[in-house]
Amino acid sequence: MTHNAIIYILVAALVSYIIRVLPLTLIRKPITNRFIMSFLYYVPYVTLSVMTFPSIIEATQCPIAGLAALLTSIAAALLGAGLFPVACVSCLTVLASEFLLGC
Amino acid sequence: MNEKKKNFVDGLRDGFPIGMGYFAVAFSLGFIARKAGLTPLEGYLASVLNHASAGEYGLYTSVAELATYAEVALITFIANARYLLMSCSLSQRFDPNAPFFHRLLVGFGITDEIFGVSIARPGYLSPEHFYGAMVISIPLWGLGNFLGIWLGNLLPGHITSALSVALYGMFIAIIIPPAKKEKVIAVAVFASFLFSYLATQTPYIKDLSAGTRTIILTVIISTVASLVKPVKESEINQMEEKE
Numbered sequence: 006m007t008h009n010a011i012i013y014i015l016v017a018a019l020v021s022y023i024i025r026v027l028p029l030t031l032i033r034k035p036i037t038n039r040f041i042m043s044f045l046y047y048v049p050y051v052t053l054s055v056m057t058f059p060s061i062i063e064a065t066q067c068p069i070a071g072l073a074a075l076l077t078s079i080a081a082a083l084l085g086a087g088l089f090p091v092a093c094v095s096c097l098t099v100l101a102s103e104f105l106l107g108c
Numbered sequence: 109m110n111e112k113k114k115n116f117v118d119g120l121r122d123g124f125p126i127g128m129g130y131f132a133v134a135f136s137l138g139f140i141a142r143k144a145g146l147t148p149l150e151g152y153l154a155s156v157l158n159h160a161s162a163g164e165y166g167l168y169t170s171v172a173e174l175a176t177y178a179e180v181a182l183i184t185f186i187a188n189a190r191y192l193l194m195s196c197s198l199s200q201r202f203d204p205n206a207p208f209f210h211r212l213l214v215g216f217g218i219t220d221e222i223f224g225v226s227i228a229r230p231g232y233l234s235p236e237h238f239y240g241a242m243v244i245s246i247p248l249w250g251l252g253n254f255l256g257i258w259l260g261n262l263l264p265g266h267i268t269s270a271l272s273v274a275l276y277g278m279f280i281a282i283i284i285p286p287a288k289k290e291k292v293i294a295v296a297v298f299a300s301f302l303f304s305y306l307a308t309q310t311p312y313i314k315d316l317s318a319g320t321r322t323i324i325l326t327v328i329i330s331t332v333a334s335l336v337k338p339v340k341e342s343e344i345n346q347m348e349e350k351e
Contacts, residue, residue: 010145010146010147010150010171011150011153012177013167013170013171013177013180014150014153014154014157014158014167015157016177016180016181016184017154017157017158017163017164017166017167017180017181017184018154018157018158019181020181020184020185020188021157021158021160021163021184021188021191022157022215022216024185024188024189024191024192024195025188025191025192025194025195025215025216025218026195026211026212026215026216027192027195027215028192028195028196028198028199029195029198029199029202029211029214029215030208030211030212030215031199032196032199032200033199033204034204035200036200039338039339040334040335040338042200042338042339043333043334043337043338043339044330044331044334045193045196045197045200046197046334046339047293047296047329047330047333047334048190048193048194048197048326048330049194049197049223049224049227049282050283050286050287050293050296050297050300051296051297051300051325051326051329051330051333052190052193052220052322052326053220053224053279053282053283054279054283054296054297054300054301054304055300055303055304055321055322055325055326055329056220056279056304056318056322057276057279057280057283057301058300058301058304058305059301059304059305059308060276060318061273061276064269064272064273064276065269065270065272065273066265066266066269070269071273074273074276074277075276075280078276078277078280078281079280079284081281082280082281082284082285083284083288085285086281087125087281088122088125088126088225088278088281088282089124089125089128090281091277091278091280091281092125092128092129092274092275092277092278092281093274093277094277095273095274095276095277095280096270096271096273096274096277097270098273099269099270099273100266100270103266103269103270104266
């Protein structure tokens, strides 16, 4: 490698930190604008949803296993299971469906 | 004092499953870092400093392509831009009287999942809860990356396949309970799934990086939701006031 790996890492780390800390340090007062409040209210749910699908069906060896994991996870979460149990359900679903489907 | 300690322990408890998911994701990210020629220790360092899956993916592929430092900075910015939004969101939940250094430390720990579990708690954000989640999950991320680079492709494909969905399982556990309570969130979640899928099938858009697509879709869908269904005053008060 002609470039220095440590410098690459530090550049990425610095940018990541600035992005994360700037709004928190600059915005010190409650935002009263209703649109901005609403926008910030929806952002976390939308962004997590966007990142979940279709990535979950691309992460497994066969897409159906990922789809099955999506459905069982949603069912488990609807039934009130917490973070770790739902994560386990998704892993086990993939293991079981890839075993059954032989892919 | 006691409540701070309790919040910290709660954070450890919430952070453990997150850390398990991170371990799995960082492990598979390690395969990419290994191709880029990074050592396990360099991967550990990159992971505890960045702890962002899309960001690290961008970093490792850039290192493999011998990109310029400026390119790495830009890719990191785009892949992680959603943290700007989360940081804005957290600023609204911060106790105005909390010491300033908490903002510097909490900011460092923002990830999708730590943000998710902390924002789901009522009242002002508890920095101690945040720290609890950070100190257990971020080192696990680093360890996963270290081992992934070190052990390479030794794990059988089925195990990697199963481990790699743990992270999505956690995302689902975060978004489904509020969607069950609020119809508008349920609609937003479904619309996000749908348009996210369509974006991977649409010419030109599908060629964008996953990070860029996430930013564009997040901004558009959240904007539409805010215009169609602005949050009610009572909900805003609920977000601002402590329990």
